[in-house]
Amino acid sequence: MNLHEYQAKELLAARGVNVPPGGVCDSPAAARAIAEDLLAHGANLIAVKSQIHAGGRGKGTFNTGYQGGVKLFKTAAEVEAAAAAMLGNVLVTKQTGPEGRRVRKLIIAAAPNIQKELYVAVLLDRSLARPVLMASTEGGMDIEEVAARSPEKIVKVAVDPALGLMPYQARKVAVALGLRGELIGHGAKLLQGVYRTWWECDASLVEINPLCVILTREGKLALQAVDAKIALDDNALFRHPDLHAMRDLGEEAPLEIEASKFNLNYIKLDGNIACLVNGAGLAMATMDIIQHYGGRPANFLDVGGGATREQVAAAFKIILQDPNVQAILVNIFGGIMDCNVIATGIVAAVKETGLKLPLVVRLEGNNVQAGNQTLAQSGLPLVRGDSMADAAQKVVAAVATR
Amino acid sequence: MSILVNSQTRVLVQGITGEFGGRHARLSLAYGTQIVAGVTPGKGGQTFDGQVPIFDTVAEAVRETGATASAVFVPPAFAADAILEGVDAGLDLVVCITEGIPVNDMVKVKAALAGRKTRLIGPNCPGIVTPGEGPDSHGGCRIGIAPGYIHRKGHIGVVSRSGTLTYEAVWQLTCRGVGQSTCVGIGGDPVNGSSHLDIIQLFNDDPDTHGIIMIGEIGGAAEEEAAAWIRRHCKKPVAGFIAGATAPPGRRMGHAGAIVSGGKGTAAAKIEAFKAAGIAVAPTPSEMADTLLRLM
Secondary structure: OEOOHHHHHHHHHOOOOOOOOEEEEOOHHHHHHHHHHHHHOOOOOEEEEEOOOOOOOOOOEEOOOOEOOEEEEOOHHHHHHHHHHHOOOEEEOOOOOOOOEEOOOEEEEEOOOEEEEEEEEEEEEOOOOEEEEEEEOOOOOOHHHHHHHOHHHEEEEEOOOOOOOOHHHHHHHHHHOOOOOHHHHHHHHHHHHHHHHHHHOOEEEEEEEEEEEEEOOOOOEEEEEOOEEEEEOHHHHHHOHHHHOOOOHHHOOHHHHHHHHOOOEEEEOOOOEEEEEOOHHHHHHHHHHHHHOOOOEOEEEEOOOOOOHHHHHHHHHHHHOOOOOOEEEEEEEEOOOOHHHHHHHHHHHHHHHOOOOOEEEEEEEOOHHHHHHHHHHOOOOOEEOOOHHHHHHHHHHHHHOO | OOOOOOOOOEEEEEOOOOHHHHHHHHHHHHHOOEEEEEEOOOOOOOEEOOOEEEEOOHHHHHHHHOOOEEEEOOOHHHHHHHHHHHHHOOOOEEEEOOOOOOHHHHHHHHHHHOOOOOEEEOOOOOEEEEOOOOHHHOOOEEEEOOOHHHOOEEEEEEEEOOHHHHHHHHHHHHHOOOOEEEEEEOOOOOOOOOOHHHHHHHHHHOOOOOEEEEEEEOOOOHHHHHHHHHHHHOOOOEEEEEEOOOOOOOOOOOOOOOOOEOOEOOHHHHHHHHHHOOOEEOOOHHHHHHHHHOOO
């Protein structure tokens, strides 16, 4: 589950990470009020930041033609006007796809006097099975680009889960980031706060990009998390009701939300051959084999190892809501589950939905003869596949001849 | 021979009184596996299906029955604790079937496993099958949730992150009259007990395993690590398949660990690593068995 920037900053700030002063709002009037308050307290530049789960906001374009989802202003009136232009409209960035995301909330914050931009993240190192703190002097850039171009500019420290991020490790990273004098201590504290956010929230990623060295109005150097991103481990949400409550359904595809209600794992893709499969690995492999034979998968759909009749019916309904779908491939390896139960579920679902599209079914496993017989006797115009390859070729051919 | 388990292995089931654990304990018993104990705290002294004694703790079950391996069917919130209870009791092998364990729990488990003798398989896996000699491979050791009857006793080792793709590969072999030494599902989570490489090394040392099918998927670098080792050390023919070539980046494909992030863990990179290591890559999941058999 992904969080918004404002939610990420709340969690970080609660653990001692300095973030720009400001607030969150969902109306132009509230935006103006926050801006006025910040200006009254000495801010001279105000950032207005669209809250969507996608990067590239600054260079994005709204469906109204308004340019920029993150902008800087000097007056409260300009902030109010920008808020009116952003709120309720759809922002398209390089990461959102052409459909974009609707902006429902804005961060209004004091823009700092930035001296230097750094990068900090905590994530899981799968090979080590440990969290790593990753930092770079190349802040404000795409870290993957830095990793590809100048990997020597990235420092990594693995953390022992029993110890947490030790102060010496944090100081080592602070020094590697070029911090000097009392900023080393401040930086180390901030890094420990970032790590604690990762661990305590069961995050899969905490990223601060950029982490800025700023010049305060008192003329001192300080550190501030100017942008922040947090992704949470879905498996751990059960023990964080407060974090679960931060889920924004407006950021998720409606069909994927619908599927999750039936414990179905559905991910929409842009092809035209829908698939319905049991097991995540087999579901991925089914998409792959469709592509191998020249077709394009419309979705990933795992009905799970023990799919029920109800789940199969729900799966069909979800698949059919995708207007791009021109044919369906069902691929079931029923190890323990009874293929005949699945076949009965398929027949019922096809009749219930009044399916008109070509349907290819490949059943294998437990009680497969009875399952195939159920399909054959259903009177439905479905095609049987003998193997994955056979089924994939048949469904690709069905689309090609339409 | 086989790896990890054989028909004599004495197995206990943690969570045997749950619906899921009970159903699969029953199937393992029907397969001829030595299920010698169940563990459910608070239900010690009862018996499962009138034949398997239930204990309150793993330590007691081990002491009373001589079990050396465990199948964990405990809900996600309690699974890490159940795994470590098995480690503490000195089991040789813990196989965790549970899906949905928080990643940080597994990070802690991995740290706690260091220096202990217990090998962990899983979590989020179908488990292990060493097929038996009987009809439909009856009499083998089945720990977990794989269908036993699709197996056949023989000399091919299968290792995979995915359950149903394992079954697919096993069934392809069995349909061609080729049996398996042991089939191991290592699980689809980002942090797991044993890697592809761990299992490949066991197969390489097992005189009864003559060829290996290794099935991977997008996410992480475990397949690449295994491939690098195979290139230098593996004495046996290996065929491979990687699922997820068509998966969009940044999305988790069902398994918690199946995600391409930051351009890392792509199917293309893994297939490249396989080819560089001399592993025969199946062009489609329908050809996993044939790809291996062409090498043998």
